[in-house]
Amino acid sequence: MDKTAPKPDYDAAVSVRVQADDFDITREIATLSEGRRDVGAIVTFTGLCRDEDGRLSALELEHYPGMAEAEIGRIAEEAAARWPLTGLTVIHRFGRIAPGANIVLVVAASRHRRAAFEAADFLMDFLKTRAPFWKKEHLAEGAESGWVEAKAADDSDAARWVKN
C-alpha cells in the first residue's frame, strides 16, 4: 500500500462485486460473521426479478464495467464511514435474469441493529440512483420491449439521506 495514501475513516471490511453469476446469501453472511464475536446484527437486502404479473420473460441488465464497481464502492465506503459497521458486502449481477432470480444483494453487519438497517437501506437507495446499471424488459410473448424508466420515487428515497 502507498504510504502516503490516506487511511480510510472506517473499520468495516467492505467488499463489492459485479458479476453474471448468482450469489449464496448464507455464504455471504458467514463471510461477515464467522470467527467473530462482536457482530450483533446482520441485515440483508435481496432484490429479485419480478415477472410484473406475467408480462415479463426476463430482464437484461446492462452495466458500465469498471464504473459499476467503482461507484458501488464509493457508496459502500460512504456507508461504512457513516455507520459503525463491522462488514459490508454488495453484489450486483448483470446479463439476462429470469423472474424469481436474484439481481442484487447487500449485507450489512454491525454491533447493533440500527446501523445495519440504515446502512443497507442507504446502500440500496444510492445504488438505485447512482450505480450505472440499466434494465431492459423482455416480454413474455417474445417481443423485446423497452428500457425500464427511472422512478422519481428512487430519487426521493435517496434524498432522505442528505444531512441538513
Added chain:
Amino acid sequence: MDKTAPKPDYDAAVSVRVQADDFDITREIATLSEGRRDVGAIVTFTGLCRDEDGRLSALELEHYPGMAEAEIGRIAEEAAARWPLTGLTVIHRFGRIAPGANIVLVVAASRHRRAAFEAADFLMDFLKTRAPFWKKEHLAEGAESGWVEAKAADDSDAARWVKN
C-alpha cells in the same frame, strides 16, 4: 376453519416459530420466494450473540412459552396488515446461546423494497419491547452474571412507529 372467523386483513404468508434449534437463512428465504415471480425485495434481519469484548461466555434466553409465539404473532400480523408484504417469517431461539450464534431471524418479502425494509425494522423494534424473552449473561470467567437490563433506546425505537 371456523366460518365465522374474521378474514385476516392481509395476504402475506405469516410464520412464527420459537425454538431452541438454529435456523438456516437461505432456506427461510427460499420458503418465501420459491415458485413465486411477484417477490421483488427480501429483507432479513439476523440478531447474533456478542461476547461483549470477551466478557461473556454465553447468553441464556428465558421465554414465556405460549405467550412468546402469540405475542410475536400479533406483532407479525400488525406488520402484515400495515405493509403490502408477500411473506413474513419470524424465528426466535431460546436456551443457551454462545457468542457468534444466531438468536433471532426476521424475513420480510414484498414486491418493493420500502415495505420489506420497514416491516423488518418494525418487527424487531416491537419484538425487543413486547416479546416475552429475557437474557441472562454468563460471564467468561464462569461466574453467573445478572439479567440484561431493558434499554430505553428500544422503547424510543418502538415509539417511532406510532401513527399520529
Added chain:
Amino acid sequence: MKIRYFAWVRERVGLEEEEIELPAGVASVSELMAWLAARDEGYAAAFAEPEVIRVALDQFHVEHEAPLGGASEVAFFPPMTGG
C-alpha cells in the same frame, strides 16, 4: 388462578408458577401485586419496585390498573430483553 413468574421475578419469588385463590378485595393487577408482596421476603423483593414489573393476563400485556376479571393466568416479569 395460575400465576407465573419469569426471569429475576421468578428467581426472587423462588417459584416458576403457583395456583392461588384470589382473596376478597383483590380485583386489579396492582392489588394482586400488593397482596403478593406482603407474603414473605422473596415476594417482597420481587415486587419491591412494582412500577418496573410487567404483567400479562392470559398471555396479553396489560397495565397495572387492569381488572383481573375472569383471567385464568397472570404472569409477572421484568421488562423484556429478547431480540
Added chain:
Amino acid sequence: MKIRYFAWVRERVGLEEEEIELPAGVASVSELMAWLAARDEGYAAAFAEPEVIRVALDQFHVEHEAPLGGASEVAFFPPMTGG
C-alpha cells in the same frame, strides 16, 4: 478521448464506444453533447432531450456544466435503473 454509450443512448448512436478528437471550442460536457447531436440522425435522437442524459467523466458522475478538462473517458447514458 474515448466516448462510451450505454442503454438507449448506445442503441440510438449505434456504437458502444468511439475515439474522438475534441474540436476547438468544445470545452464542457454540454458543448460536447451539442457537437455530437449535430453529427447525424442517430446522435441527434440520442441527445434530443439532453436534460435527461447522465454523464460520467473518467467513471465519476458529473453535471452538464462540468469542464472536460483532461478526462480520457466520457460516458453518456440514461438515468440508472439498477438494484
